[in-house]
Amino acid sequence: MTTPLLALEDLNVWFELPGGGELHAVRGVSFDLEAGERFGLVGESGCGKTTAMLSIMGLLPPNATVAGEVRLDGENILARGEETVSPHRWDDIAMVFQGAMNAFNPVQTVGSQIEEPMHLHGVAEGKLARRQAEELLERVGIPKDRADRFPHEFSGGMRQRAAIAMALACEPKILLADEPTTALDVMVQAQILELLVSLASDFNLALILVTHDLPVVAQVCDRAAVMYAGEVAESASIDALFHTPKHPYTRLLFAATPDLRAGGERVASIPGAPPRLDKPIVGCPFQPRCDSAFAPCATETPLLKKVGDRHVAACHLNDHVREPATA
């Protein structure tokens, strides 16, 4: 078996809470990613998708504890903390942070901010760095003479393009994009998503798109993982997730998503709320909201199991349906 470009293996993240106690934000997440692949990480707020991305970057706050592996080309970059992560940060793995478009330094030109990672990582200096920054801006659809402008002279969509250019400054192999279009209008969103897809194919860039928006993932990605309460509930190709979901949460999430061409059909909300992550979870975390829960769900934690080609799901129903006569 070939080594995947990036593999998360049983990743766990705990946050120490100020009043004592711990919040288990990421609970045993595993998935892998090939070069040039576009992978979606979907889930509701608080499900741990951003925390998982920050742990890949080694950028978790000091009150966080990480366990598990993040393997880049087979090497566990979490092995010795900052020492093993920092050589890869921005050089191999870069990130467009949530709200990055609003995080530019207002008193520095956009061009100089795109050059900054090049200086810091020794990629380019002086005129060369400037020329590369201008090329990047042009690649993301901004005229290069805008490099001398300040962030406030850019529209929201342009600032998001510039944030993407900045992430590409050191020619990474993997781009993590955290809710890159959430604050943008639908037309600008379409422009940014088109840009991400074309960058991924032009540079053979692997993309992880983090979003709460299923249709966005469906449009951009080849595969996706659906996260719930810090765990991967299901991971598969977009087609399989939509047509043959193997976890009730995936099915209900699609049913809760309004679709333009579904006519007058009503969408259905999922009753209840996700569980608290500062308390131990017994059984399946989705069980209290699930419409198909049965005996083992309340007590036994379902494990992520293979249910098809590159298709895994953590649901007791799959065992039940597959092997009805066991035990």
Place this chain on the structure above:
Amino acid sequence: MSTNGSKPLLEVEDLVASYPVGRGLVGAAKREPKLEVHAVDGVSFALNRGEMLALVGESGCGKTSTAQSVLRLIETSGGSIRFDGQEITGLSAKDLRPLRRRMQIVYQDPYESLDPRFRVGATIEEPLQVHGIGSKDERREEVKRALELAGLTPPELYIDRYPHELSGGQRQRVAIAASLVLHPELLVADEPVSMLDVSVRAGILSILDELRDNGLAVLMITHDLSTAAHYADRIAVMYLGRIVEAGPTEEVLLAPRHPYTRALLSVVPEIRAVEHVVLTGEIPDPTRVPAGCRFHPRCPALADGSADAAGVADHCRGTALPVLPAADEHSCACHLVAALVAGGDRT
């Protein structure tokens, strides 16, 4: 409005709302003319009881300003707004007050619209106190009724809680309860679910749906066409301060006429892929509205030559379109569509 002969609850005609724009110190010293931006620049529509109209468009298109003008939360600079037959644009604050309780608004962000120091019961009761309605016990009963309408049952479970003890969806239900406690006839919902998680959105929208079925007129402001598609009876699409197309939801979605509506519909991310018409550029600065059709600099029909072929390209660039009048039927403000319809009539 024509179906049962009754008058619409809300009639908006040729509404204009403008904001002053700073001309800067240098501009003032040079005595340059004062600038203003027409956030709403000629909008007409009507809304019946028991109907939900979705005003859709990108940010800056004037949809929220339209809604706020309707409630007289911002001053209008032209046009007329009739609520239940009464012109409200010139009314004084005092004369407006009896009407205020008949029109209410739910805001986008329930994390900011609720006072963190008020218990749920106090938040919902406040409008009753402001309008001096009922005794203490009567008000308590009204608060419970409103909580139930908003799906927070049993009300006793929620009435003494603080907003921080509630989830986003529950907070938005509290905001809806506070807007319903005065038995309004018109409810403006400004992006009521855009801050909420997907799994709870449908719950909030179905409350509005039920209220509409019980006779409430709902004006929903949204940038999300998929939400409008599922819940609204009619859709009006706004671009740069104008309604460019309006009509029954299904007709607008299945047979969009205006090139802007077509493009907008095509880029809504969907689970099933469709071909996109991605427009270049962004909405122009509303202080410099383009001449002719205000959409023409970005219009795909001009770019692909179909406007030229129909012989309207010069009109698109130079002839301003009249304000789209309020109508029940599908209508659209576009030179090309007008030419094609006229051509179709002749043959």
